[in-house]
Amino acid sequence: MRRVLGYAAAALLAGWILVPIWFVVVGAFSSVARIYDYPRPPVPDWSLETMTFFVTSAGVPQALLSSVLVAVITGVLTMLLAAPAGYAVARHVFRGADAYRLTILSTRAFPVVVLSIPLAVFFLQWGVYDSVWGVAFMHTALALPFVVLMVSTVFAGVPVDLEEAAQVFGCSRFTAFRRVVVPIAAPGIAGAATFAVLLSYNEVFAASILTLQEPTLPVFVLSGLTQAPLPFRYAGALFLLAPAFLFILLIRKQILGVGGRPTLR
Amino acid sequence: MAEQTLSRSATTTGETPAAVPRLRRWVPYLLLAPSIVYLAVFFASPMLQAFGLAFTGTTGRFGLESIRAMLGDDRFWPSVLTTLLLLVVLLPVQFALALGMGLVVNARLRGSGFWLYVFLLPLGVSELGAGIAWYSIFVEQGWLNTVLQGLGIIDTPVIWLDYRDPVRVVATIVLAEAWRSTSLILIILVSGMRAIPRDYLEAAEVFHAGPWQKLRHVLLPLLRPTIRTALIVRTVLAFEVFATVVALGGTGTDVLATQANRAYTEFQDAHLASAYGLVILVVSLAAVAVILVSLPIRRERGE
Numbered sequence: 056m057r058r059v060l061g062y063a064a065a066a067l068l069a070g071w072i073l074v075p076i077w078f079v080v081v082g083a084f085s086s087v088a089r090i091y092d093y094p095r096p097p098v099p100d101w102s103l104e105t106m107t108f109f110v111t112s113a114g115v116p117q118a119l120l121s122s123v124l125v126a127v128i129t130g131v132l133t134m135l136l137a138a139p140a141g142y143a144v145a146r147h148v149f150r151g152a153d154a155y156r157l158t159i160l161s162t163r164a165f166p167v168v169v170l171s172i173p174l175a176v177f178f179l180q181w182g183v184y185d186s187v188w189g190v191a192f193m194h195t196a197l198a199l200p201f202v203v204l205m206v207s208t209v210f211a212g213v214p215v216d217l218e219e220a221a222q223v224f225g226c227s228r229f230t231a232f233r234r235v236v237v238p239i240a241a242p243g244i245a246g247a248a249t250f251a252v253l254l255s256y257n258e259v260f261a262a263s264i265l266t267l268q269e270p271t272l273p274v275f276v277l278s279g280l281t282q283a284p285l286p287f288r289y290a291g292a293l294f295l296l297a298p299a300f301l302f303i304l305l306i307r308k309q310i311l312g313v314g315g316r317p318t319l320r
Numbered sequence: 321m322a323e324q325t326l327s328r329s330a331t332t333t334g335e336t337p338a339a340v341p342r343l344r345r346w347v348p349y350l351l352l353a354p355s356i357v358y359l360a361v362f363f364a365s366p367m368l369q370a371f372g373l374a375f376t377g378t379t380g381r382f383g384l385e386s387i388r389a390m391l392g393d394d395r396f397w398p399s400v401l402t403t404l405l406l407l408v409v410l411l412p413v414q415f416a417l418a419l420g421m422g423l424v425v426n427a428r429l430r431g432s433g434f435w436l437y438v439f440l441l442p443l444g445v446s447e448l449g450a451g452i453a454w455y456s457i458f459v460e461q462g463w464l465n466t467v468l469q470g471l472g473i474i475d476t477p478v479i480w481l482d483y484r485d486p487v488r489v490v491a492t493i494v495l496a497e498a499w500r501s502t503s504l505i506l507i508i509l510v511s512g513m514r515a516i517p518r519d520y521l522e523a524a525e526v527f528h529a530g531p532w533q534k535l536r537h538v539l540l541p542l543l544r545p546t547i548r549t550a551l552i553v554r555t556v557l558a559f560e561v562f563a564t565v566v567a568l569g570g571t572g573t574d575v576l577a578t579q580a581n582r583a584y585t586e587f588q589d590a591h592l593a594s595a596y597g598l599v600i601l602v603v604s605l606a607a608v609a610v611i612l613v614s615l616p617i618r619r620e621r622g623e
Binding site for chain 1: 347423427445449459469559563580596
């Protein structure tokens with residue numbers, strides 16, 4: 056009886072998550088005429104008309120390209136900064152380690168809304184306003200604290216013994232890191248990078264402040280909301296949601312590290 | 321433990337034990353340096369600059385001009401109220417949902433990996449995408465009216481997204497946000513639950529504790545630090561709610577973040593926008609302080 060209740064609760068909660076997603080799929084893969092049908096038909100007619108309309112709308116291809124570029128730059132930059140820091144936090148004992156960790160954690164208390172406006176002023180002076188670089192710099196600042204914690208959790212999960220064993224057998228500390236730690240940590244590191252990419256692809260407030268002529272996809276869709284027809288909205292929603300499903304599938308194991316309380320050392 | 325690692329590896333590579341730690345002492349700082357510099361330039365310095373912007377007017381002189389302009393805006397107080405209302409209604413809904421999902425994931429049902437994946441899906445979902453998904457539900461010729469009319473509950477489509485009825489619009493935003501951002505609380509709760517030894521719950525079972533008693537007297541007290549973390553993270557994010565509000569409320573519903581955005585993108589006033597930003601910062605920090613004081617944790621463990 057208890058088990059039945061458990062499955063019922065699981066199915067109910069899963070429905071709560073999946074049904075709105077299904078509605079987006081129905082919207083995006085229905086023909087334009089069908090989108091305006093009421094009562095709404097519960098299944099799409101698998102027409103590509105709506106999606107084609109969206110993808111060929113003026114501005115969409117550029118916005119999509121901007122979004123992808125920003126997300127890739129953010130992912131690379133974040134990992135370059137976070138991977139060494141995460142390793143240091145996980146493996147080294149040093150004065151100030153706690154202060155560093157506390158600083159990283161406390162950045163969560165600061166809303167990003169506050170950041171983007173002064174950054175817009177800076178970027179105007181530096182000549183990166185309204186460019187993929189400016190938005191990527193901002194997104195990196197957003198992702199960095201989370202990713203440092205995720206990466207440190209990943210490195211902390213690699214047994215120290217393995218690293219030591221490699222050193223006993225004559226590897227230098229760096230070789231031991233490269234040949235032993237990196238292969239074990241790779242999936243977790245990829246997960247952390249994916250998190251940064253996804254955060255960037257989804258972020259809309261800062262991107263709308265920092266761009267004018269070169270909007271990212273969410274900014275473009277947002278600015279079109281006031282006058283855009285339903286097909287534009289629904290196809291846009293699918294474009295905004297789709298990467299999430301793939302990426303969450305890829306990183307569902309690592310993602311628990313975002314939750315904080317990493318098991319350090 | 322790592323200290324031992326250092327000295328042991330030093331002896332195995334045959335270097336003098338004294339020289340190596342002195343050199344290696346700099347290694348962690350070198351590893352941290354890039355991230356520290358980056359956060360100083362792109363996080364700390366704009367944070368400080370936000371004060372400078374908010375307390376100088378368009379004239380460039382120090383003063384309260386922008387703050388006064390903000391307080392004088394007749395959309396200011398409604399935006400504050402809507403933001404707070406959203407937070408107050410949203411948090412209990414989200415914690416109940418997340419706890420339910422956490423218990424399901426923890427119940428060792430068949431396919432628990434699948435349930436966790438489904439519950440975590442919204443974690444990667446864009447705020448705007450979620451807003452549009454729920455727009456398609458609540459729009460006049462949308463899914464909710466289709467279902468209600470199909471069941472014979474209503475005769476004609478109801479206008480749910482009526483900006484003249486803020487309570488109704490806020491309710492739709494609460495649902496959309498609960499759908500989108502509960503998974504963030506869920507991952508924090510699940511990692512907290514995983515850290516609780518099974519023995520505790522089994523001990524409770526030995527003493528014939530029912531499911532409710534186990535939740536109330538074992539799980540929730542042990543999850544206290546976790547719940548506090550989740551509460552802080554979620555509260556700060558709730559003050560920044562933006563795209564779901566625009567998607568569902570259009571230009572008729574204001575929260576602090578939409579006001580800040582409008583100040584910059586429509587009025588090109590970085591000073592006014594920063595003033596709004598500072599309000600968000602102040603209420604966030606105040607809320608974090610309230611949470612820290614009202615949920616004290618005697619023994620800090622690895623948090």
